Amino acid sequence: MDLDALAGCLASPACLVTQTTSGLIIGMLLFLVAVGLTLIFGVLKVVNFSHGAFYMFGAYFAMTAYQFTGSFALAMLCGAAGTAILGLIFERVFMSRVYGADVLMQLLVCYAFVLIFDDVVRMIWGPEFKSMGMPSAFQVPPLFIVGGVVPPYYLLLIGVALAAAVVLGLGLARSRIGKVIRAAAHNPGMVSALGINTGLIYGGVFALGGMLAGLAGALAAPVRSLTPGMGFSVLIESFIVTVIGGMGSILGALIGALLIGLIRSFGSLGFPLFTEGLMYLFMVIVLVSRPTGLFGKEVA
Amino acid sequence: MTELQAGEGAQAVGIARPRARPRRNRDVLIALIAFIVLAALPMIFSSKLLLDFVIRCAAYGLFATSLNLLVGYTGLISFGHGMFFGLGAYGFGLMMQKTGVPVPVAFVATLAITFVVAAVIGAICVRLKEIYFAFVTLAFQMLIHSTILSWVSLTGGDQGLRGGIPRPPFLGIDLSNHHHLYIAACALLVLGLLLMRQIAQSPFGYTLRMIRDNATRASFVGIDVWRAKLTIFVLAALFASTGGIIMALFVSGAYPEFAYWTISGEGIFINMLGGVTTFLGPMVGTVLLLILNDTVTRLTEYHGIVLGIVILFFAIGLRKGLMDFVVEWAAQRRGKAEERAP
Numbered sequence: 001m002d003l004d005a006l007a008g009c010l011a012s013p014a015c016l017v018t019q020t021t022s023g024l025i026i027g028m029l030l031f032l033v034a035v036g037l038t039l040i041f042g043v044l045k046v047v048n049f050s051h052g053a054f055y056m057f058g059a060y061f062a063m064t065a066y067q068f069t070g071s072f073a074l075a076m077l078c079g080a081a082g083t084a085i086l087g088l089i090f091e092r093v094f095m096s097r098v099y100g101a102d103v104l105m106q107l108l109v110c111y112a113f114v115l116i117f118d119d120v121v122r123m124i125w126g127p128e129f130k131s132m133g134m135p136s137a138f139q140v141p142p143l144f145i146v147g148g149v150v151p152p153y154y155l156l157l158i159g160v161a162l163a164a165a166v167v168l169g170l171g172l173a174r175s176r177i178g179k180v181i182r183a184a185a186h187n188p189g190m191v192s193a194l195g196i197n198t199g200l201i202y203g204g205v206f207a208l209g210g211m212l213a214g215l216a217g218a219l220a221a222p223v224r225s226l227t228p229g230m231g232f233s234v235l236i237e238s239f240i241v242t243v244i245g246g247m248g249s250i251l252g253a254l255i256g257a258l259l260i261g262l263i264r265s266f267g268s269l270g271f272p273l274f275t276e277g278l279m280y281l282f283m284v285i286v287l288v289s290r291p292t293g294l295f296g297k298e299v300a
Numbered sequence: 301m302t303e304l305q306a307g308e309g310a311q312a313v314g315i316a317r318p319r320a321r322p323r324r325n326r327d328v329l330i331a332l333i334a335f336i337v338l339a340a341l342p343m344i345f346s347s348k349l350l351l352d353f354v355i356r357c358a359a360y361g362l363f364a365t366s367l368n369l370l371v372g373y374t375g376l377i378s379f380g381h382g383m384f385f386g387l388g389a390y391g392f393g394l395m396m397q398k399t400g401v402p403v404p405v406a407f408v409a410t411l412a413i414t415f416v417v418a419a420v421i422g423a424i425c426v427r428l429k430e431i432y433f434a435f436v437t438l439a440f441q442m443l444i445h446s447t448i449l450s451w452v453s454l455t456g457g458d459q460g461l462r463g464g465i466p467r468p469p470f471l472g473i474d475l476s477n478h479h480h481l482y483i484a485a486c487a488l489l490v491l492g493l494l495l496m497r498q499i500a501q502s503p504f505g506y507t508l509r510m511i512r513d514n515a516t517r518a519s520f521v522g523i524d525v526w527r528a529k530l531t532i533f534v535l536a537a538l539f540a541s542t543g544g545i546i547m548a549l550f551v552s553g554a555y556p557e558f559a560y561w562t563i564s565g566e567g568i569f570i571n572m573l574g575g576v577t578t579f580l581g582p583m584v585g586t587v588l589l590l591i592l593n594d595t596v597t598r599l600t601e602y603h604g605i606v607l608g609i610v611i612l613f614f615a616i617g618l619r620k621g622l623m624d625f626v627v628e629w630a631a632q633r634r635g636k637a638e639e640r641a642p
Contacts, residue, residue, distance in 0.1 A: 104572060115611070122604075123602060231369040243436075273450035276442065277446040
C-alpha cells in the first residue's frame with residue numbers, strides 16, 4: 001500500500017491528467033467490449049463467455065492487416081469486420097443450438113470456444129508475445145495538457161469509442177432497426193409473429209457485439225502486447241463492468257467501464273499489488289447494495 | 301432450518317420415509333467395499349502413477365461432488381467454488397508451516413476457517429439469483445486469488461507456498477509416506493462422499509431439490525430458502541476445502557492456481573461431463589477429465605482444441621452428462637423389458 005503516492009498524485013494537476021487519461025483509455029476499451037456483452041445479453045439472454053476471444057481476434061486481425069497493407073484505417077476495418085463475420089458464424093452455427101437449454105450448457109459451449117480459439121491463435125500466430133507497433137501517423141510528440149503527458153493516439157482511441165457509444169445509443173433509441181432489436185429483446189415471440197426474422201436479428205446482434213469487441217482489440221493492438229489468452233482478463237473485467245452497470249444497459253456499461261478504468265489507473269498508484277482486488281471489491285459492494293447493478297432494471 | 305421445517309419440506313415432495321434406513325445401510329456398505337477395493341489396489345498394481353492418479357481423483361472428486369450439491373441439487377450455479385479449494389490448500393499449508401501443530405488439529409482448524417469464510421461470503425451471495433449469483437461468487441474467487449498474489453509475505457505471492465509442507469507422523473500415520481498418504485486420501489474421499497450422499501438423501505436434501513425446482517413454492521410451504529441455501533453453501537465449501545487439503549498434502553505446497561477461477565470452471569465442466577442428475581456423476585466426470593487431460597497433454601501441445609471439441613460434443617451433441625445418458629438408457633431398457641414381460 002502506498003497512500004502517499006496516491007495523495008501526491010491527487011495534489012498535482014499534471015499527474016491527475018496523466019492518470020485520468022490512462023484511466024479513460026482503459027475504460028473506453030472496456031466499454032467497447034462490455035457494451036457488446038451487455039447487448040448480447042439484453043437481446044439473446046445469453047452470457048457470452050467467449051467474448052474475450054473476439055477482442056483477441058480483433059487485435060490479431062488488425063496486426064496482420066497492418067503488416068500486409070501498412071494502412072492503419074484498413075487494419076481497424078479488418079479487425080472489426082473480421083470479428084463481425086466470426087460472430088455471425090459462431091452464433092448461427094453453435095450458440096443458436098443452446099438457446100432453449102439451461103445456462104450451464106451455454107456457459108459450456110462458450111468455455112469450449114475459449115479453449116479452442118486460444119489454441120487456434122497459438123497455431124496461426126504462435127505462442128509468443130507480438131506487438132503491432134504504433135502507426136507512423138501517430139509517432140508524433142505527445143501533447144502536454146496542464147503538464148500531463150497525453151499521447152495523441154489516446155485521444156483518437158477515446159474519440160472512436162465515444163463515437164461508437166453515441167451511434168449505438170442513438171441507433172437503438174431512434175432507428176427502425178433499433179426499435180426492432182428492442183422489441184425482440186422484450187418479446188421475441190411477438191416480433192417473429194409480426195413477420196420479422198428473429199434469427200437474423202439474433203445473428204446480427206451477436207455480430208455487432210463481436211464487431212465492437214474486435215474494434216476494441218484492433219484499437220488496443222498498437223498500445224498493448226498481443227498474446228493468446230489476452231482476451232481473458234479483458235473478459236473478466238468487462239463482466240465486472242456489465243455487472244456494475246447492470247446487465248443489458250448501455251449507459252450502465254459506459255459508466256461502469258469509466259469507473260473501473262479510473263479505479264485501475266488510480267488504484268495502481270495507491271495499491272500497486274491489490275489493483276485487481278479493488279475492482280472485485282467494488283463489484284461486491286455494488287452487487288450487495290444494488291443486486292441488479294447501478295442501471296439494471298428489476299428482473300421479474 | 302429446524303427439523304420440523306425440513307420434515308415439512310420432505311412431506312411436500314412426498315418421499316417414503318420408511319425406506320430411508322435400508323438405503324443408508326446400502327450406501328455404507330457400498331462405501332466400505334469401495335474403500336477396501338481402493339486400499340487393496342496398491343497390492344495388485346504397484347505403479348506409483350496409478351496411486352498418484354487416485355489421490356488427484358480424491359482431491360478433485362470431493363471438490364466436484366460438493367459443487368454438484370450446489371449446482372445439481374440446489375440449482376445454485378457457483379462460479380467461485382474453487383476459492384474454497386484454494387482456501388483449504390493454503391489454510392492447511394500455512395498452518396503446518398507456521399505453527400507446527402499436529403496434522404489432525406490443522407485439518408480441523410482449516411475446516412473451521414473455511415466455515416467462517418464460507419458463512420460470510422455465502423450470506424452475501426445466496427441472496428442473489430442465477431447469473432448474478434454466478435458472477436458475485438466469481439468476483440469473490442478473484443478477490444481471494446488477488447489477495448493471495450498480493451500478500452507476498454504470508455502466501456509467497458505468485459510463487460506459492462514453497463519449501464514443502466511438514467507432515468509429522470501422528471497416531472502411527474505418516475503422511476510423508478506415499479502409501480499412507482494414499483490410504484488417507486482414499487479414506488477422506490470415501491467418507492466425504494458418504495457424508496454428502498447422506499446430506500443429499502436427507503429431508504434437507506429434498507428441501508434443496510424443491511428450492512431448485514420452485515423456490516417460491518418452497519417458501520410458501522414455510523421453508524426459509526435463504527437459510528437452506530446458506531447451509532448447503534457452507535457445507536459444500538467444507539468438502540471443497542477438504543479436497544484442497546488433500547491436494548496440498550499431495551503436492552506438499554499450495555499455488556495460486558488452486559484459487560484461480562479455472563478450478564471453478566473445471567469443476568463445472570466435470571459436473572457437466574459426468575452428469576448432474578446422479579450422485580456419482582461428478583466422480584465419473586473427475587476420472588474422465590483427469591484421464592482426458594493426462595492423455596491429451598501427452599499427445600499434443602494444443603490440448604485446448606481437443607478438450608474444447610469434447611466439451612462441444614457433450615454440450616451440443618449429447619446435451620447431458622455421461623451418467624445421465626447411462627441412467628436414461630438403462631431406464632429405457634428396463635421399460636422395454638417390462639413391456640415384453642407380461
